[in-house]
Structures are given as C-alpha cells and as structure tokens.
Amino acid sequence: MKKLKHNSMSWRYFKQNVFFTLVRASALIITLALGGIILYIVVNGISAISWEFITRPPTDAMTKGGIMPAILGTIYLTIGAIAIGLPLGVASAIYLTEYAKQGRIIRLIKVGINCLAGVPSVVFGLFGLGFFVIFMKFGSSILSGSLTLGFLILPTIIGASEEALKAVPQTFREASLSLGVSKWQTIYRIVLPNALPGILTGSILGIGRAAGETAPIMFTAAAYFTAKLPGSIFDEVMALPYHIYVLATAGTNIEATRPIQFGTVLVLVAVVLGIDLIAIVIRGYMRRNKGW
Amino acid sequence: MSRQTKEIIIKYIFLLFALVSVIVLGLIVFSLFREGLPLFKTVSVKDFLFGMEWYPTYDPPSFGIFPLMVGSLIVTLIATLIAVPLGVMSAIYISEIAPQRIKEILKSVIELLAGLPSVVLGFFGMVIVAPWLQETFDLPTGLNIINASVILAIMAIPTISSISEDALYAVPREFKEASYALGATKFETIVQVIVPAALSGISTAVMLGMARAIGETMVVLMVAGGAAAIPESLFDSVRPMPASIAAEMGETPYGSAHYQALFAIGMVLFCLTLAFNLIADYISHKFRQTGSATL
Numbered sequence: 061m062k063k064l065k066h067n068s069m070s071w072r073y074f075k076q077n078v079f080f081t082l083v084r085a086s087a088l089i090i091t092l093a094l095g096g097i098i099l100y101i102v103v104n105g106i107s108a109i110s111w112e113f114i115t116r117p118p119t120d121a122m123t124k125g126g127i128m129p130a131i132l133g134t135i136y137l138t139i140g141a142i143a144i145g146l147p148l149g150v151a152s153a154i155y156l157t158e159y160a161k162q163g164r165i166i167r168l169i170k171v172g173i174n175c176l177a178g179v180p181s182v183v184f185g186l187f188g189l190g191f192f193v194i195f196m197k198f199g200s201s202i203l204s205g206s207l208t209l210g211f212l213i214l215p216t217i218i219g220a221s222e223e224a225l226k227a228v229p230q231t232f233r234e235a236s237l238s239l240g241v242s243k244w245q246t247i248y249r250i251v252l253p254n255a256l257p258g259i260l261t262g263s264i265l266g267i268g269r270a271a272g273e274t275a276p277i278m279f280t281a282a283a284y285f286t287a288k289l290p291g292s293i294f295d296e297v298m299a300l301p302y303h304i305y306v307l308a309t310a311g312t313n314i315e316a317t318r319p320i321q322f323g324t325v326l327v328l329v330a331v332v333l334g335i336d337l338i339a340i341v342i343r344g345y346m347r348r349n350k351g352w
Numbered sequence: 353m354s355r356q357t358k359e360i361i362i363k364y365i366f367l368l369f370a371l372v373s374v375i376v377l378g379l380i381v382f383s384l385f386r387e388g389l390p391l392f393k394t395v396s397v398k399d400f401l402f403g404m405e406w407y408p409t410y411d412p413p414s415f416g417i418f419p420l421m422v423g424s425l426i427v428t429l430i431a432t433l434i435a436v437p438l439g440v441m442s443a444i445y446i447s448e449i450a451p452q453r454i455k456e457i458l459k460s461v462i463e464l465l466a467g468l469p470s471v472v473l474g475f476f477g478m479v480i481v482a483p484w485l486q487e488t489f490d491l492p493t494g495l496n497i498i499n500a501s502v503i504l505a506i507m508a509i510p511t512i513s514s515i516s517e518d519a520l521y522a523v524p525r526e527f528k529e530a531s532y533a534l535g536a537t538k539f540e541t542i543v544q545v546i547v548p549a550a551l552s553g554i555s556t557a558v559m560l561g562m563a564r565a566i567g568e569t570m571v572v573l574m575v576a577g578g579a580a581a582i583p584e585s586l587f588d589s590v591r592p593m594p595a596s597i598a599a600e601m602g603e604t605p606y607g608s609a610h611y612q613a614l615f616a617i618g619m620v621l622f623c624l625t626l627a628f629n630l631i632a633d634y635i636s637h638k639f640r641q642t643g644s645a646t647l
Contacts, residue, residue: 076539083449086441087458090513093506094465097476151369159363160370171633172374178560178629179380179622180567181470182594186618190383194606211376218373242355244362265467272469275569275594279601301471301570308475309574318479325472336467340460
C-alpha cells in the first residue's frame with residue numbers, strides 16, 4: 061500500500077471519504093430507524109385490523125373487541141384542540157408578522173412562545189389538571205383535554221403561520237395599500253387568502269401532534285374505559301394513545317392482548333403519520349407550483 | 353367610528369391574541385405553584401431536592417426527589433450523547449452533501465420521525481428493545497437506562513437535526529466559495545468553515561434536543577423501569593421525574609401531600625426545561641449570524 065503522506069492530496073481526499081461515509085451512515089441509520097419501526101408495527105398490527113376492530117367497542121375487560129370509542133375520543137380531542145389552537149395561533153402570527161415592530165413587547169412574546177414550545181407535555185398535563193380540571197371546575201372532560209392540547213400545539217401553529225405569512229410577497233401588500241385599502245382589509249382580503257394554504261399545511265403537523273400526545277390528556281380527559289360514548293364536552297373519553305398505554309402496562313393480561321395493542325398502535329401511527337404525510341406532500345406540491 | 357380608530361382597535365385585538373402564549377405560560381406557573389407550593393409547609397426545600405428517598409405512599413411518607421433527578425439527568429445525558437452525533441451529521445449530509453432528491457426524502461423522514469407519537473416509541477421500546485436487551489445481556493429486566501436513552505435519542509434526533517440543518521443552510525455562500533478558492537477540499541470546508549460558522553445554531557439545536565429529552569414522559573414511563581433509586585450501572589432501572597408524575601398522579605387523592613409533591617416535581621421539571629430554552633434562546637440571539645459582516 062502506498063504510504064499516505066500528511067497533507068498530501070490523496071490523504072486529504074481519504075479523510076474526506078471517511079467523513080462522507082460516516083455522514084451518509086448517520087442519515088441511513090435514522091432512515092432505517094424510522095423504516096424499521098413503521099415496518100415492525102405494520103407487520104405485527106395488520107392482522108388485528110378488521111372492520112369490527114375499527115367500529116366496535118372493547119369487550120371482555122378490554123381483552124377482545126374493537127377500539128371505536130378510543131378512535132372517536134381522539135377525533136373529538138383533536139378537533140377541540142384545533143378549534144382552540146388554530147384561531148389563536150393564526151391571530152398571534154398575524155400580529156407578529158403584520159403589526160409588530162421590533163421592540164420589547166415582541167421580544168417578550170417571542171421568548172414566551174419559545175418557552176411554551178419547550179414546556180414538557182407532562183407539565184401541560186399538570187397545568188390542565190390544576191387549572192382547567194380543578195380551578196375552572198371543568199372536571200376530567202373533552203373540554204379540559206382540548207384546551208390543554210390546544211395550548212400545547214399553539215407554538216407549532218404560530219410558527220407555521222408566521223412562515224406562511226412572511227412568504228406572501230411584500231409587493232402584494234404595497235399594491236393593496238397604494239389603492240387606499242386599509243391595513244386590516246389588506247390582511248383580510250389579500251394576505252390571509254394567499255397565506256392560507258401554507259398556514260393549513262403547517263398547522264396539520266401540529267394537529268398530528270395533538271392526536272398522538274398521551275401525557276397531557278392522562279389527567280385531563282382520558283378515561284381508562286367508558287362503555288358509553290360521550291354525550292357532551294363535559295364527559296370523559298377514551299383516546300387511542302392512552303388506550304395503548306393502558307393495554308401495554310396495566311391490562312389484566314398484557315401478553316394476551318398484544319394483538320389488540322399492535323392493532324391500536326397501527327391505527328394511531330396510520331392516523332398521525334398519514335396526517336403528517338398529507339401535509340408534507342401538499343407542501344412540496346405548493347412550493348413547486350407557486351406563481352410568485 | 354373613524355377608519356383610523358377602527359384600525360388601531362384591530363391592532364390591539366391582535367396584540368391581545370399574540371399575548372395569549374405569554375399568558376398561558378403565566379397560568380402554567382400559577383397552576384404549578386398553587387398546587388405544589390403547599391408541600392413546603394411540611395417538607396423543607398432541601399429535603400425535597402436532595403432527599404435520597406422517594407416513598408410517597410409510606411407512613412410517614414418521604415419526598416426526596418434526588419434519585420428521580422439523577423434518573424432524569426442520566427437518561428437525558430446518554431440520549432444526548434447518542435443523538436448529537438447522529439443529528440448533527442445527518443444535518444451536514446442533508447445541507448451540504450446530499451443530492452436534491454435524497455435531501456427532500458431525508459427531510460420528510462426527519463419530519464415523520466418527529467411526528468411519531470411518544471407512546472408508540474415507548475411501546476416499541478417495551479416489546480422490542482427490552483426483551484432483546486434482557487436476553488442479550490442476561491439481565492433481570494430490559495426496562496433500564498440504556499433502553500430509555502436509546503428511545504429518547506430517537507425522539508431528540510429530529511429536533512437536533514432540523515435546527516442544525518437550518519443553521520448550516522444559513523451560512524453565507526461566500527464562506528464556502530472563499531474556502532474552495534483557497535484550495536480546501538469539501539471536507540475541510542465543512543469542518544473548518546461551515547460548522548464553526550453555524551456553531552451557535554447547532555448549540556441551540558443541542559439545547560432544545562436536551563430539553564425535549566428531559567421533559568419526555570411516555571418513553572421514560574414505559575421503558576425506564578421505574579426504580580426510584582440511584583442507579584449503579586447502565587443496566588439499572590431508574591424513575592425519571594416525568595415518569596413519576598405520570599405514574600402516580602392517577603392514584604393520588606386530590607390535595608394530599610403526595611399530590612402536592614407531584615406538582616412540585618412539575619415545578620422542578622418546568623424550571624429545568626425553561627433554563628434549557630432560555631439558554632438556547634440566549635445563544636441564538638447573542639451569536640446570531642446575520643450575514644458575512646458579523647463574522
């Protein structure tokens with residue numbers, strides 16, 4: 061073998077090749093981790109999926125039957141979280157991008173949003189329990205859970221909306237303002253409609269998060285088991301993520317319910333990653349086809 | 353109402369909405385303190401933070417969270433050691449080396465990984481990683497520090513990777529061009545020019561990744577094993593703080609000392625993640641790169 065001299069061209073390219081291999085390997089490891097996890101869940105979960113599994117409630121102390129109440133509960137909680145997080149998030153982003161000037165208040169708001177984004181999910185759960193369930197007396201309910209999840213996804217929606225609003229060209233605003241249109245009308249008629257697709261796709265990622273979170277709803281909304289479906293927003297619900305946790309850790313016979321556990325995991329992953337994937341594909345399509 | 357007044361009112365309404373995040377943050381602090389502070393009428397802060405025994409249901413109970421803090425810090429630290437190289441290197445690959453097509457796929461992969469619900473990763477750790485660890489190393493249980501750290505690393509990688517990638521991408525093109533013009537290879541340019549220029553952003557990414565790991569609940573609840581003792585090896589079980597809160601809150605009567613202690617743990621956890629986030633925010637502002645002129 062030819063001896064590689066320090067600083068010789070071949071030695072420098074040898075180092076580069078080693079580095080590139082390492083870097084490629086790390087990207088590959090991450091891809092394989094995601095692929096492996098998803099494949100494993102699909103392979104083990106697919107046999108549990110049937111029409112009955114999706115549409116029937118659990119039976120025999122949750123060792124048989126379906127997961128319909130948990131699916132429904134997750135849908136309710138997610139819709140509730142969107143109803144709270146989306147308007148608040150979009151309005152915050154409008155202030156930050158359209159109205160605010162650099163200064164103390166905007167700095168305070170930005171730090172506040174960053175800190176809120178970093179609050180651990182279990183602390184959100186404690187907040188929901190302490191504030192909505194006990195202080196506001198909403199009890200453990202869809203309302204408490206939705207509020208908790210809504211505030212949890214608020215920073216994600218603000219971030220996505222800010223990005224979408226900033227992407228609307230400044231010339232659109234200038235053209236509108238120069239016609240004598242007021243600032244609010246410009247935002248409402250020109251900026252928002254153009255930013256809306258971006259806001260929605262970005263927010264979908266937050267919505268996926270709301271559907272998959274467990275810790276924030278453990279003490280605020282999720283029931284171990286309810287035979288009846290919720291009649292109002294003050295009722296407890298079952299939810300897919302909590303159902304997985306309960307079956308996997310606290311069931312009467314953990315091994316026997318493995319197929320149901322895998323089936324539930326598969327449904328949750330399909331829902332959450334399905335939502336995310338749709339957002340990613342639409343966003344990619346929009347970026348390529350944007351006229352401006 | 354004149355058009356001017358209307359516009360001003362609208363502006364302040366939006367300001368109010370924008371302040372909601374700050375208000376919620378305030379309400380979180382308020383709720384944690386309201387439910388958690390009464391504990392310190394009966395237990396001293398020192399005994400709480402540095403007490404070695406967490407026996408909340410004994411008579412008399414003992415509320416020392418030191419073992420829980422140690423558990424949290426250990427799994428976070430090991431998860432960081434795994435996640436930082438993988439996260440930063442994948443970011444380098446995506447930002448500097450990968451062809452356009454692979455780049456887009458990898459970014460989606462990272463985003464999907466970030467989207468995996470934590471309970472699913474916890475479940476994966478329980479049914480796959482734990483039995484494998486138990487058999488391979490002949491352990492009493494596979495639910496231990498190593499297992500929790502690996503799964504936490506998977507959760508922290510997307511945060512670290514995507515924020516690092518933004519930082520690398522923001523390095524001005526002129527830097528690269530100048531480096532190439534001096535005859536540097538691509539590797540030398542990356543290691544000696546691009547990464548140092550993006551270091552503040554990468555540090556922010558690491559801090560946020562750690563904040564994510566230390567606050568993550570379902571994973572440590574399901575796979576860390578739950579032993580509230582100072583671990584002696586990496587194959588021991590631990591009970592990180594979020595796991596303790598999530599596992600015990602359900603069985604605790606409202607207003608009891610145990611209930612207050614769990615909120616007090618929430619306070620500690622909140623302060624820790626807040627510190628991580630403020631440091632990250634400080635780094636990214638203090639050493640912000642606004643273009644070639646600042647460096």
